[in-house]
Amino acid sequence: MAKSGLLNASDIHGVWSILPTPSKPDASDWRATNTVDLDETARAVEGLIAAGANGILSMGTLGECESLTWEEKKVFMQTIVETARGRVPVFVGTTTLNTRDTIEQTRYAHSIGADGTMLGIPMWCNPCVDMAVQYYKDVAEAVPEMNIAIYANTEAFKFDFPRAFWARVSEIRQVVAAKYIGIEFLLQDLHLTKHRMKLLPLDYQYYAAARMDDFVDAFWSSGTVCGPLVSTTLRDKVIAARRTKDWTDAHAFQGRLVKTAAPFPEDSFKTFSIYNVALEKGRIDAAGWMNAGPVRPPYNDICPASYLDSWKASGQRWAELHKQLETESSGK
Template structure:
């Protein structure tokens, strides 16, 4: 089974390419598998460290199980074991999550990318019990905790990680988001969380990775990124700078990224539009043909759309000018 030491570098949180004209609810075979194969090969060749499919911006809520299985099967076939693959398996409850984990394991998937059940506000007790139950039910599948407070109604405090450390042996990594409304504090509990669950590889978002490095130094072995779907070169370069402990290079890269147009005019509204933003800026960058957004997440205000397109194009231009 995968361990934390297998999860290093940039974890690519990928889009699910959609066939042209098939974003509507009536299309039950919407995944562009040819583009999925091309995307997977490109990202691996560019140096990403792992792949996580069907998170929020991978349109997990807009796909059927059959579409997710076909999508993940293609990724596994192309990856050929070169990088760990975590299949998105977030559902409304424990039994359905277990059922789907077993189906993905049959495909050869080694890891599940799983958020808390999407209904009741979780307590620390049932949050820990949820992952402990998954470990008992499918002990041969490693787990990535999808620790996003915006969607899972939890701040994932140190107490949660203490429980994971004691009771959830198959949890090997975590997509750690923290407080997006206050980026300066989004990693405030990272050192304590790492101490509480030493068998877990914590992955901060790419734009906060240098802050995480300041907190934990060379304990930081990776990051997660949706931006890499616009072109992975800047975030791969950032990870290499972190691996080398090169703070000057980290600063140069972050200066480049902060100079790009902001695709998110209001973080307080981001949870309403994040699927659309990621899909549209990815298409604008042109590295991957992500295709149309799927129902029901298709609406985007005109001002957001303009900023999103500008952001994607600027990212692509930066990649071509400085990182390729």
């Protein structure tokens, strides 16, 4: 069961699923209204919890926070919270272009029972460290019982999330986690945050991050909605490795996992970020566990077919690994 009220870093562990906002067939048309497929939302949330996901993060870039209407955000939040029924923590995205709208959306999310917000920085102007830290302080002051997971996406928010930022923002009581990209500075940032918050690496980087520091016992995964057994297996093998001090099996599974990955277009995170929504939704739909649906405007119909094909193939490889694990599990 999810813990009510403010969480501690120790409450953040395991697999945190990144949930897309599933769309109806006409969602790519700007004339469309009420584009969220709420039935698919409820089915996916129920499936993730049944499969053992430890938490849910929603309405980031893949979740199309940037292209949902406020009314769509509200019904999507409600569906996630009502389906989860407190069984796992639910963090919903409330990022906007300014502090006041962000606070309004965060207050609403708290009022319906969301445990936290996955919160990025307003991205109109390039932020400095002082602005970024103050923004999180203001949201925390305005909604003091709402947990905050920082959405640290350097391309989306025109901010490189430097060491000074992590040292200062970790002093905010409500900041308990971060959706963290890359592990180059992970040890430094863990030291600077004094282990007051969990820095969640990507699933593909979790094995390496877990070997760095035992405090790293949580990760984020959009792959869960391509087949959750892959992500929960990764979690469980790291847990077993820490218990036995034998990392052989976890290392072998990491080798299987990385074979499912798709390369960034042009080997560039910057290029990937241009087409992020289409690539991730294409990957999810190709895997077949969840129907993510079409991309909402203005980010629809812009992705080169060669990039999209690569990510669809990644989804198919993930789905095949999921199927293999089901077979292996049934044979035990």
